[in-house]
Amino acid sequence: xxxxxxxxxRIKKMDFENISFGNHYSDHMYYSEFRNGxxxxxxxxxxxxxMFSPGSLVFHYGQSVFEGMKAYKDKHEEVFLFRPKENFKRxxxxxxxxxxxxxxxxxxxxxxxxxxxxxxxxxxxxxxxxLYIRPILIAIDKCLSAKPSNDYLFMIxxxxxxxxxxxxxxxxxxxxxxxxxxxxxxxxxxSGNYASSFYPTRLAKEEGFDQILWTDSSxxxxxxxxxxxxxxxxxxxxxxxxxxxENILSGITCKSILSLAKEEGLEIEERKLKVSEIIxxxxxxxLKEAFGCGTAVVVTYFEIISYKGKNFFLPDLLDKxxxxxxxxxxxxxxxxxxxxxxxxxxxxxxxxx
Amino acid sequence: xxxxxxxxxRIKKMDFENISFGNHYSDHMYYSEFRNGxxxxxxxxxxxxxMFSPGSLVFHYGQSVFEGMKAYKDKHEEVFLFRPKENFKRxxxxxxxxxxxxxxxxxxxxxxxxxxxxxxxxxxxxxxxxLYIRPILIAIDKCLSAKPSNDYLFMIxxxxxxxxxxxxxxxxxxxxxxxxxxxxxxxxxxSGNYASSFYPTRLAKEEGFDQILWTDSSxxxxxxxxxxxxxxxxxxxxxxxxxxxENILSGITCKSILSLAKEEGLEIEERKLKVSEIIxxxxxxxLKEAFGCGTAVVVTYFEIISYKGKNFFLPDLLDKxxxxxxxxxxxxxxxxxxxxxxxxxxxxxxxxx
Numbered sequence: 001x002x003x004x005x006x007x008x009x010r011i012k013k014m015d016f017e018n019i020s021f022g023n024h025y026s027d028h029m030y031y032s033e034f035r036n037g038x039x040x041x042x043x044x045x046x047x048x049x050x051m052f053s054p055g056s057l058v059f060h061y062g063q064s065v066f067e068g069m070k071a072y073k074d075k076h077e078e079v080f081l082f083r084p085k086e087n088f089k090r091x092x093x094x095x096x097x098x099x100x101x102x103x104x105x106x107x108x109x110x111x112x113x114x115x116x117x118x119x120x121x122x123x124x125x126x127x128x129x130x131l132y133i134r135p136i137l138i139a140i141d142k143c144l145s146a147k148p149s150n151d152y153l154f155m156i157x158x159x160x161x162x163x164x165x166x167x168x169x170x171x172x173x174x175x176x177x178x179x180x181x182x183x184x185x186x187x188x189x190x191s192g193n194y195a196s197s198f199y200p201t202r203l204a205k206e207e208g209f210d211q212i213l214w215t216d217s218s219x220x221x222x223x224x225x226x227x228x229x230x231x232x233x234x235x236x237x238x239x240x241x242x243x244x245x246e247n248i249l250s251g252i253t254c255k256s257i258l259s260l261a262k263e264e265g266l267e268i269e270e271r272k273l274k275v276s277e278i279i280x281x282x283x284x285x286x287l288k289e290a291f292g293c294g295t296a297v298v299v300t301y302f303e304i305i306s307y308k309g310k311n312f313f314l315p316d317l318l319d320k321x322x323x324x325x326x327x328x329x330x331x332x333x334x335x336x337x338x339x340x341x342x343x344x345x346x347x348x349x350x351x352x353x
Numbered sequence: 354x355x356x357x358x359x360x361x362x363r364i365k366k367m368d369f370e371n372i373s374f375g376n377h378y379s380d381h382m383y384y385s386e387f388r389n390g391x392x393x394x395x396x397x398x399x400x401x402x403x404m405f406s407p408g409s410l411v412f413h414y415g416q417s418v419f420e421g422m423k424a425y426k427d428k429h430e431e432v433f434l435f436r437p438k439e440n441f442k443r444x445x446x447x448x449x450x451x452x453x454x455x456x457x458x459x460x461x462x463x464x465x466x467x468x469x470x471x472x473x474x475x476x477x478x479x480x481x482x483x484l485y486i487r488p489i490l491i492a493i494d495k496c497l498s499a500k501p502s503n504d505y506l507f508m509i510x511x512x513x514x515x516x517x518x519x520x521x522x523x524x525x526x527x528x529x530x531x532x533x534x535x536x537x538x539x540x541x542x543x544s545g546n547y548a549s550s551f552y553p554t555r556l557a558k559e560e561g562f563d564q565i566l567w568t569d570s571s572x573x574x575x576x577x578x579x580x581x582x583x584x585x586x587x588x589x590x591x592x593x594x595x596x597x598x599e600n601i602l603s604g605i606t607c608k609s610i611l612s613l614a615k616e617e618g619l620e621i622e623e624r625k626l627k628v629s630e631i632i633x634x635x636x637x638x639x640l641k642e643a644f645g646c647g648t649a650v651v652v653t654y655f656e657i658i659s660y661k662g663k664n665f666f667l668p669d670l671l672d673k674x675x676x677x678x679x680x681x682x683x684x685x686x687x688x689x690x691x692x693x694x695x696x697x698x699x700x701x702x703x704x705x706x
Contacts, residue, residue, distance in 0.1 A: 021497065021498055022408075022496045022497030022498045023496050023497075025408060029407055047407070048406075049404040049405060049406055049407075050404070050405055050406075050407060051402040051403070051404055051405075052402060052403055052404075052405050053401075053402055053403075054378075054382055054400070054402075054403060054489070054508050054510050055375075055378060055510060058411070058412060058544075059411060059417055059419075059489055059491050059544065060417070060419055060487070060489060060544055060547070061544055061547035061548050061551075062415050062417065062543070062544030062545035062546070062547055062548035062549075063548040063551070064412055064413070064415060064548070066412075066413055096552070097549075097552055098548045098549065098551065098552065099548070099551035099552045099555055132497070134413070134497060136407070136412055136413060138412050139548075142376075143375045143376050144374065144375030144376075144485070144487060144512055145374055145375045146547050146580070146581055146649075147551065148551045148555070155407050157407050157408060157497075159497055174536075176536055177536040177537070178534040178535060178536035178537045179534075179537075180534060180537075181531040181532075181533060181534030181537060181570035182531060182570050182571070183527075183529055183530040183531035183553075183570055184530070184531045184532075184533075184534060184549060184570065185545075185548075185549040190415070190545060190548065190549065191411075191412065191413055191414055191415030191545065192415035192538075192543060192544065192545015192546070192548060192549065193415070193545070194413070194414035194415055194499050195414050195415035195416040195417070195451045195452070195492075195538075195543065195545060196415075196450075196451065196537060196538040196543065196545065198414075198416070198451065198452035198500065198501045199449070199450055199451065199452045200536075202452055202501070217534035217535050217536055217537065217570060217571070218535070218570070218571035218572075219571075220536075227499070228499055296499075
């Protein structure tokens with residue numbers, strides 16, 4: 001792998017006190033091309049524009065999959081990745097479903113480790129802050145036939161991140177639009193899954209909600225996931241999350257929250273979850289908490305769930321009473337190297353470059 | 354609109370006797386940017402690469418919609434577009450569903466007319482050949498937040514086209530994978546719809562089929578469309594096509610075929626069409642023809658339809674007995690200015706440049 005250092009760091013222009021998610025990229029990027037069946041031209045180089053043919057397949061037929069992951073600092077300013085191999089594996093599951101090349105582990109992991117090492121100053125220091133890392137694989141063949149690309153480009157870019165949501169969320173249970181079909185690509189991080197959610201999400205926002213709670217496209221009676229989040233419900237003293245299926249993104253934060261909850265001794269159910277159970281729980285005040293989790297949002301609880309035009313308020317608990325807040329702290333403590341890591345989730349980044 | 358002519362035409366390298374679809378682009382492209390709410394920098398310029406930030410939203414969240422249309426030549430080498438305003442309107446319907454900007458008619462139509470005028474030598478001359486035209490709208494914001502882009506790029510590129518399929522098709526009725534969800538974006542030409550079809554299509558090809566016949570994602574009992582084609586069935590002396598809905602692309606060739614069939618006096622039904630009707634028709638030999646149509650494929654008939662592992666052969670008719678062949682000729686005759694155009698579908702391209 002070639003390393004080409006930036007001679008004009010933009011870090012002094014970065015205001016770590018007011019991080020606006022996704023607007024500032026770190027100084028470097030990782031770049032590797034898959035051409036004629038081989039990975040070539042792997043390089044860490046200054047973040048910058050790339051030339052594309054207007055015929056590039058990614059524009060026309062949407063062969064594009066990505067990942068979201070984070071690097072955290074501890075109080076000694078050591079940098080830690082969180083479960084990066086889970087992202088590596090999920091990216092390849094996405095790539096397979098979209099009929100793209102898979103990425104070898106050395107390409108993904110070496111690119112990742114070297115990039116975050118060279119840009120370690122971009123990892124913010126405060127609790128809850130992180131460097132959000134975006135690996136992305138896109139199709140670059142220039143032929144307009146509607147068929148899979150032979151050649152691909154794999155890149156990793158990163159951007160400092162603070163809390164994604166600054167307050168509890170108002171969520172609308174969707175009854176008309178759908179995020180994914182059974183037999184479709186809902187379980188992948190395909191770029192097309194996001195564009196299709198923007199219109200219904202805008203409609204929900206115009207009604208005063210922050211996000212949609214997606215339901216199955218066939219019946220709209222089963223809970224799936226929320227915008228960029230998996231969801232949990234604390235119902236009748238059980239922590240329930242919809243069973244991962246082909247419509248639902250298999251969340252790494254979700255799996256981590258499940259492990260932490262089990263470690264706490266909470267009773268857990270991963271199963272089909274009916275909208276009617278949630279609504280009954282809200283009406284009967286036995287649904288105590290509902291929250292979303294994901295790499296970008298970490299853990300964020302809901303204050304309102306709306307269904308068929310009616311808003312239901314979740315109980316107004318104190319933070320110290322909330323399971324969501326407790327699990328969030330447990331997760332962040334591990335991520336920031338403030339607690340032991342019984343699961344082996346943290347990967348301390350060696351100083352290589 | 355600025356015009357920047359190519360001084361190095363590539364047309365001499367183009368072998369019009371052996372056209373390989375999508376591999377050769379005409380000399381010029383149309384390019385226009387939507388920034389801060391305004392269309393700017395509209396230009397016709399030599400086809401060539403464009404700079405993109407690795408953070409461009411099109412890569413990450415799939416905001417990308419396109420169109421497919423064709424220009425034909427008559428025997429006097431005049432060039433005709435076919436129903437271009439239908440493409441213009443459909444592109445904006447796609448853009449709206451993907452929460453993108455819409456394109457003003459003057460941007461679309463002036464770009465189109467001037468581009469094809471300047472590249473009119475790239476329109477092949479033979480019957481059935483054409484210049485395939487690809488308008489595409491993509492998101493270019495560089496912020497990694499999962500939200501709609503503010504800025505967009507609209508381009509038109511083109512590539513000479515011959516017959517897409519050179520022989521009748523073997524089609525598999527899909528029972529597991531899905532192309533689109535109700536409440537989803539199946540009716541749009543969103544790039545993500547295509548990437549998600551590649552994996553199941555490859556599986557079908559490995560079984561010896563050319564394309565999939567998609568069914569509804571909820572029950573897999575209703576016929577939707579085939580790969581890049583709407584579908585027609587000649588069953589019990591009626592021409593039946595699935596009623597356009599939110600899962601099915603509203604095809605311009607499909608609508609044209611319907612008009613031509615009506616003009617012929619054929620009995621037509623646009624309605625929900627069950628897989629079981631097709632299978633019964635095949636078993637009882639009352640399904641006489643089945644065919645797909647679309648801009649790229651024009652009209653192509655099926656020789657085999659497979660369901661649950663069993664191949665059903667369509668009747669082996671002579672070309673002169675086939676409704677598909679007759680309708681195809683009627684359509685191409687209008688497109689090539691060989692017959693009257695009672696519908697006003699042809700748009701003769703003025704020599705402007």
